Amino acid sequence: MERRQYLALGDSLRCIGDFCRYGWSRFSAAAIDCSQGFQTPRAEACALVARRLDLEPEDLPEVLSCRVTRAEAERILDAFYQREILRRPTAYILGEAWFAGLRFAVDERVLIPRSLLEPFIEEGFAPWVRAEGVRRILEIGTGSGCMAVALALRFPEATVDAVDISPEVLELATENVRRHDLEERIRLYPSDLFSAVGDARFDLIVSNPPYVDAAAMAQLPPEYRHEPRLALAAGEDGLDCILPLLDQAHAHLLPGGALVVETGDAEHALLARDLPYPLIWLEHPAGGSGVFVLLEGGGLLADR
Template identity: 75%
Template structure:
């Protein structure tokens, strides 16, 4: 559908409530995928309306009767058109996303922030990690830098190294690190896993690496196809990054160090490759696993 046709279909909409209802209905009928941060068509519509009006989504209920100006209507409809017809994720349209309660800049150079590790970061990986002993942290595959920033804030006495193979992603991470005032505590490095870190050792290594296998990549919704292929695809079995990471990490852990990995649906494939590896699986508050940790002392056995 062309933009002009889309505008004509929305003729007569005037208030925030009109647009909120319209966006929710359009998104539901179109079957958009809502798993990249907002979870429901209603929440997606609210985010797009609010940010196009320089508001927050929680402001909308009390302003639902407010009528939009002509320019505001155009701005909201443009966002709806991108979301429904072009299937751009809301985070890319707004160039913002949230992780661990923090706002980040994002665009198509990076994966939209989301991770099974988020609640565990907020808890400091207790009881497995002793905060007082964490002085150096490494994050592998930093993307937007959201996890590096969250780790730096959760472990305020630690220095953080954050690496990514993509120079484009590192440019986004640099912007987010600066916006959170953490340039002195987070060092960014272009690196394929540990390649740029010879001899470096850490108390905590954290990674949400690519782990989507070939079959799952072929079935991804259109929204996910707008994210960097490099940040998702992990070969036929989803282990293209996980295996070399698990193999190399012990040499980069200090005594008592901890490796934390998100494995997602590659959990079973990893277990089939390393059935005897003493992985500790982390149960997500919403249910299920898909993330694990490995203690340095155990990996040496």
């Protein structure tokens, strides 16, 4: 369907509530995939309506009966068209996403912020990491910079090195670091894993690397085709990045340091390997794991 045809379908809509219901109905009928952010068709529709009106989704109950202008209606329906017909993720349509309670700029250069690591960052990786002992942090594969910012705020005494293989990605990460006034504490530079880190060592190394295996990549919903393949695909078994991380981390951890890595579904492939590393699998609040900690010499709980 062409954009002009789609926009004409909404000619009978008048108030904000009409548009919220219309988007919700169309998204549900189209069976859009909502796993990249807002989780339900209703939440996706309400977010698009609200932000196209320069409101927040929580503002909508107060204005549902308010009428929209012709220009506002076109902006909303254009967003619906991108979401339903083009299957473009809501975060990219809006140019923003939330992580750890913080708003970040996003576009198709970066993975949409979401991570199993989010609740563990908010907890400071306790009890495996002693927050007061963290002075140097390395984040590998920073993308939008959302995790680097969240880490800097959670560990206020630490500096953060945030690296990514893509210079274009780092341009957006720089924008987000500036947005949160953390230029003095976060250093961004290009690196393929540890390649540009030199002999630097850290108290804490954190990574949400690519971990989608070949079979899963072939079955991803259309929405995921808008995300950079480089940030998702990790070879036949999903371990193309995780195994080098494990092999090289020892040379970059300070005594008592910790490596924390999100593995997602690649956890199963990793568990099937006969690894010489004593991995600690964390229990996610929503159930399951998909995140491990590797402690160097007893971890940050040990006396220094």
